[in-house]
Amino acid sequence: xxxxxxxxTILLSRGAEAEVxxxxxxxxxxxxxxxxxxxxxxxxxxxxxIRNRTRVxxxxxxxxYEAGLxxxxxxxxxxxxxxxxxxxxxxxxASESFEKFDLGKATSISRRIGGFAARxxxxxxxxxxxxxxNVLLRESEVYVIDFGLSGYSSDVEEYAIDLxxxxxxxxxxxxxxxxxxxxxxxxxxxxxxxxxxxxxxNRMKEISVRGRYIDREVRKSIMRxxxxx
Amino acid sequence: MSLLNKEYELYVSVKPVGREIRVLGIESTSHTFGxxxxxxxxxxxxxxxxxxxxxxxxxxxxxxxESFLHHVNxxxxxxxxxxxxxxxxxxxxxxxxxxxxxxLGPCLRVGASLARFLSAYYGKPIVAVNHAVAHIEIGKxxxxxxxxxxxxxSGGNTMILVQKNKKYRVxxxxxxxxxxxxxDTFAREAGIAPPYVVEGKHAVDICxxxxxxxxxxxYTVKGCDLSFSGLLTAAxxxxxxxxxxxEKLGAVCRSLRETAFNMLVEVTERTxxxxxxxxxxxxxxxxxxxxxRRKFEYIAEHYGVGFYGTxxxxxxxxxxxxxxxxxxHYLYGLIKEPNSVFIKQRYRLDEEExxxxx
Numbered sequence: 258x259x260x261x262x263x264x265x266t267i268l269l270s271r272g273a274e275a276e277v278x279x280x281x282x283x284x285x286x287x288x289x290x291x292x293x294x295x296x297x298x299x300x301x302x303x304x305x306x307i308r309n310r311t312r313v314x315x316x317x318x319x320x321x322y323e324a325g326l327x328x329x330x331x332x333x334x335x336x337x338x339x340x341x342x343x344x345x346x347x348x349x350x351a352s353e354s355f356e357k358f359d360l361g362k363a364t365s366i367s368r369r370i371g372g373f374a375a376r377x378x379x380x381x382x383x384x385x386x387x388x389x390x391n392v393l394l395r396e397s398e399v400y401v402i403d404f405g406l407s408g409y410s411s412d413v414e415e416y417a418i419d420l421x422x423x424x425x426x427x428x429x430x431x432x433x434x435x436x437x438x439x440x441x442x443x444x445x446x447x448x449x450x451x452x453x454x455x456x457x458x459n460r461m462k463e464i465s466v467r468g469r470y471i472d473r474e475v476r477k478s479i480m481r482x483x484x485x486x
Numbered sequence: 487m488s489l490l491n492k493e494y495e496l497y498v499s500v501k502p503v504g505r506e507i508r509v510l511g512i513e514s515t516s517h518t519f520g521x522x523x524x525x526x527x528x529x530x531x532x533x534x535x536x537x538x539x540x541x542x543x544x545x546x547x548x549x550x551x552e553s554f555l556h557h558v559n560x561x562x563x564x565x566x567x568x569x570x571x572x573x574x575x576x577x578x579x580x581x582x583x584x585x586x587x588x589x590l591g592p593c594l595r596v597g598a599s600l601a602r603f604l605s606a607y608y609g610k611p612i613v614a615v616n617h618a619v620a621h622i623e624i625g626k627x628x629x630x631x632x633x634x635x636x637x638x639x640s641g642g643n644t645m646i647l648v649q650k651n652k653k654y655r656v657x658x659x660x661x662x663x664x665x666x667x668x669x670d671t672f673a674r675e676a677g678i679a680p681p682y683v684v685e686g687k688h689a690v691d692i693c694x695x696x697x698x699x700x701x702x703x704x705y706t707v708k709g710c711d712l713s714f715s716g717l718l719t720a721a722x723x724x725x726x727x728x729x730x731x732x733e734k735l736g737a738v739c740r741s742l743r744e745t746a747f748n749m750l751v752e753v754t755e756r757t758x759x760x761x762x763x764x765x766x767x768x769x770x771x772x773x774x775x776x777x778x779r780r781k782f783e784y785i786a787e788h789y790g791v792g793f794y795g796t797x798x799x800x801x802x803x804x805x806x807x808x809x810x811x812x813x814x815h816y817l818y819g820l821i822k823e824p825n826s827v828f829i830k831q832r833y834r835l836d837e838e839e840x841x842x843x844x
Contacts, residue, residue: 273755297751297784299744301700306748386709406709418708 292339307339314404327400348395355430364441369399371442375449383415388426417460493530498842500817510579511809514597515589515617517541519557521568522806535571536806554592583812585617587833594829602824611821613812618835624807625769629794635763640770641666646757652839657757658710666772668714676725696736703745710753765792774798
């Protein structure tokens, strides 16, 4: 670790859970994510926490990479120190550029985002923070990053939360075209998801009315559908 | 009563009022029947009285009917005591404030009935207050933080909030049971409560001192939202296997508390990074927990932000916070007729705009 730190190390971002650096990994440009130990947690819990989250993130990243999905490849894992080093992807965050594209390009990106989610969910994996801020665009390719909150689950609730978060993120970025873009995402999702995609889409609708600024009558009408169906 | 007769600068600017304004607040949402009185003059708020009586179940949890009967029996004496403390007659009060929700229906009705009566009989304006908003407002007043990340934890609520566009915005909240409920339910089911609180210490905190061991328990954070029900089930399952082994039960309590608090602190950290606020305000009944405060003090120091946890006398349910929040409503002209004040068992704090918010 000592060899990685110190040389050409640039701090990219500092979050609540981890620090992210751009590093030189044996001549390769790489991203190092280091989880920070928290004094407020009991020592044992802190160690278990850091080890587990690092391990899950690394395992999921490699599984997705092996399945051929566009995620950074894992270069190095040090569970004990909470260090994960992954391939650096030269690209722009979709949250910064998405609103500037013409509708055709935005639609094609939305479709790819939907396709990615479908293939990820088909492997029993959810992202946990699926928003445009975690989508990187390199030319016409769509990469998904930051699997810090991801996990394994067969519960459609987790899948629906991913779609719900992304739909909300798209809406915030392009409120005027949101309907078309979200439909493109969901259509593509439907054609790649292995299970019954309608189940996921229905749950997603339900989650959106669980929200806090929703008219009671709208909420009732959607929740009712669940019980009738 | 260390806070009584202290003066606080009102952080919002309202039109100057030539005379003193006194508001009486009634709290009856759950186990506490409380009456508080505040006085406003020259841009400063003074706490005149904070009287209360608490319903303490001898077995099980809060029974709404029993709590209701307690409130009915104790309302007159608590009201009298508050007026005595403030050295006032009801005629010296300018407005009556009452917590209309969220809370238990039967309990809420006691406070609302008393408030409507006082308002109609003595011809005083009435103000309907949201109980959750009151917890936060009094915390902001006493801490002097105008725009903090707010962590509201009690028996009925667990939320991380910020203020935006004159509204409270919920950044994260519990998806199932609240934190206080988690601790109480565990204590009850594990056979270490009631009493839930002894000399200011919760049964789970007392039990946690029986051991220094930790056991791994489920940790569920979804973005900024929390889920405690899986943690409760898992902790209870292990607790039942201890069969009276004090040390083992101690380890469960210690681990339950540690896991639940770590979850809460993690989402607070995330909100802090997301919103770049420069202070953290801890309010609600669980705010007086020393272990929780210690954890928050750590992160406040780590991020170089301010931290304030409301002291026990205003952290738990009390009439003072209703009186103070009632005063804010009154100063902004948000007064009602007694026949238009209704209780609202489900009353979210992010439903309405509050004109004094940034």
